[in-house]
Amino acid sequence: MADTMKSVAFDGARTATESPVKRFFRATEIDTRLLGMIGALLIIWVGFEILTGGLFLTPRNLWNLTVQTSSVAVMATGMVLIIVTRNIDLSVGSLLGFCGMIMGVMQAQILPAYLGAGSPMIWIVTLVVGIAVGASIGALHGLIIAFLNVPSFIVTLGGLLVWRGATWFVTSGQTVAPMDATFRLMGGGTEGSIGATASWIVGLIACLAIVAALLNARKQRKRFGFPRRPVWAEYVLGVLSCVLVLGAVLVANSYYWPVNIARRYAEANAIAWPEGGLQISHGIAIPVLIAVVVGIVMTFISTRLRFGRYVFAIGGNPEAAELAGIKTRWVTVRIFMLMGALCAIAAAISTARLNAATNAQGELDELYTIAAAVIGGTSLAGGTGTIAGAMLGAFVMQSLQSGMVLLGIDSPFQRIVVGLVLVVAVWLDTVYRARAK
Structure with missing residues (x-):
């Protein structure tokens, strides 16, 4: 009883000495890192609005910005779980391109011959096949990483090269177009809203x-x-x-x-x-709705399900997680399998938006996806990360890219900026973790 009274007295004294701002954040439990990222996003928006002469914060540009962010945001939700477990996936861009090409061939060449042109089942079968292919490839990566003990960096680096090459071989380098009318709705546009x-x-x-x-x-x-x-x-x-x-x-x-x-x-x-x-x-736009639904589902998985707790436990201390009875290898397989399925969903959005499947589809998306997760607060040291932060990080990355396009900045310089932002984000994470100890 005496200890309780002392604790209450201490908390009351601490509250009395805190500033109103600190009391507000403590009471509302708002994530200050997430709030800082929102502040950075607002600074980017205001800066580009001034530099572009009022073109950036128009409804048209903001609407396009959300659509352009959707595919990377979907993949970033899976990348959070990958990085939290102290792994990495460099193959997501190539996997997106491969799944996109498979889905393009399915609906443009194969399914019309069996189901008939214009069949309402074409887009459904296409999406199911694409997700199955993505999940299977992700599971293959996970099995090699978990059971053959090959580092994820090497496995997914090989996947980056293998699936990019496989994308070319599917059609011998030819672009596949057009896509099914209903499938195209997933890409946004006038009808896809x-x-x-x-x-x-x-x-x-x-x-x-x-x-x-x-x-x-x-x-x-x-x-x-x-x-x-x-x-x-x-x-x-x-x-x-x-x-x-x-x-x-x-x-x-x-x-x-x-x-x-x-x-x-x-x-x-x-x-x-x-x-x-x-x-x-x-x-x-429909792709924005898809990204939001994916974000909600992934948040539920990572915070409410046992699987999500296992993921963060492995990232915090892999040895302790294994001693606690967690089947760490199978958790790793399921994480990469989930990442593959998300790549397929992102491929559907990207292919529908382009109304074509191309060999260059998804190039450098692995860098944007990793950058989005890291900027969103996912620590490369493992154990820490949020789905909402990663999606907001994807929005920040796309805002930078969109603003530079409006300013007429060349693509090579855009990549320089993205690289610098990624390095700064990792440095800030290092500083934050050092102060938190």
Whole structure:
């Protein structure tokens, strides 16, 4: 009892001496590293907005930015688990290209002969085959790494070369196009968006889900006797999250169809063309929805399932994890298998967006994916990383690239910037870990 009273008195004294800002962050439990990354993103946006003369923060550019980020963001969620276990995967870009080529050949050449051109099953079978191929290749990498004890760096470096070469051999270097009409919706564009009304519905559902998650977390903390956040902190988190979601929906709905496409749509549907033109909102793009769903699922896997706990346990101390009874080798196989499946999903988004499967597809994506995970707070020393951070890191990387394109900066210099950002991110992680000890 005396110890409890002393602890309460100490906490009260500490709270009284803390600044309001520290008390706010302690009460809301906001990840300061994630908040710092958001601050860096805002600085990048404001800087490019000034340098481009107001072109960067337009609804059109922000909408395109989210679509362009989707495929790398999907792969970055898997790369988090890879790096957390002290491994690396250098083959993701080549695997994306190979899966994309397989899916392109399936829907453009093979399936129409069996299912008939325009069959609604083409895109479904194509996606299933692509994910199966990606997961199988990932499992192969994992088996070699886990059971033959070959370092992941070497295995995936070999995979980078093997699957890039295999992509060429599938069609002898030829580009495969066009893709199935329904499959193309996964790439975004005018038709690959859900429109204004559906976007608001998705936004409201997301807000309800956020509120439900906060209430459930508070209930679980009370149930197990864990300390709960102050009620005002719960309100702040809920309001901030909902404002961000609805703000993103507003931006997506502020980007309208091009005039020519809107005019053709009006003519096809016998709609009178108004004097000021017909404004039809794109809304949220389908690839963005896919990336968000993947992020939610991967967050659930990494934080709520036993498999996720095993992953972080292995990254924290592999020897202790094995002594605790965790089958570390099979966990490694499943991680790389999951990474392969995510590469296939990213390949579907990329192929649908290009409306073609090419030999150059996915080149250097392995670097952007690793950079996104590291910038998002995933430590190369293992044991630390978040899915949300990696997806935000992908957004930061794409923002840099998009801003440099708008400024007319050459591609070689863009790669220099990406390399410097990656080195700085690793250095900051090293500094952060040293101070945390």
